[in-house]
Amino acid sequence: MKIPLDYLCVKSGLLCNRCQSLVDRGEVENFEIKVMEALLDLEESQFKELKESTYYKAIKVNNNLLILLVGSGPGMTIQKWVKVAKALQDKLGMKVRIMEKTNNIKSSAVQLLSPARVLGVNTVWLPDGSVQYVIRVSRNETRLLPADTLVLESALSKIHDTRVKIRVE
Structure with missing residues (x-):
């Protein structure tokens, strides 16, 4: 999965200067690092099809989490996205909904x-x-x-x- 931060920074939890500046400017929220880490873990273990997807943003409203993606890869059906959302729900402990980012x-x-x-x-x-x-x-x-x-x-x-x-x- 393509993410705005470096893979190594997300996996280790220690942010380099570039990634830290993205967090400081507010382009990436602190809780999004955990979301990206969970998505990368799911990509490695269960859902290889996530490789072609691009993470855009996560929005937290109350105990609900919306994950916005830009373009999903081939082989990702609605049923697979529901399974990914369920797996994220178990990992993060909140309701998760995955949406495609559109301007409409x-x-x-x-x-x-x-x-x-x-x-x-x-x-x-x-x-x-x-x-x-x-x-x-x-x-x-x-x-x-x-x-x-x-x-x-x-x-x-x-x-x-x-x-x-x-x-x-």
Whole structure:
């Protein structure tokens, strides 16, 4: 798996100057080092297919962990990603969801809110010139949401660096 830090630094726990500067600038959080180490361990032991994947970022919201990847390698099916998430869940002791990093807010919402269906995404232009996205979900499918709506809103807001609301209709 391709990661932003050096393999040796992640494996040993001692960071070189370059890796330490990435952590100091906030480009990589401290908890992400443990996530990268767990992913590398899984790649070596169980999931050889992770070699072709690229780690982008991990986002922690309450006791949930979202792992954003850019491009998954050949041979990585949805079922395999679910198995990787389960293995990470056991290693890290928190709920894990793996998503593909996209700039499209609707595709991110579909991945995050699955198995609930997204009815649509509305763009709201606020008086101060900023943008807020409203993701619409059917009332019948709220029980299918993987977490509380506030947690999901927070996660989507962190992923896209903009305000996101989830509206149940």
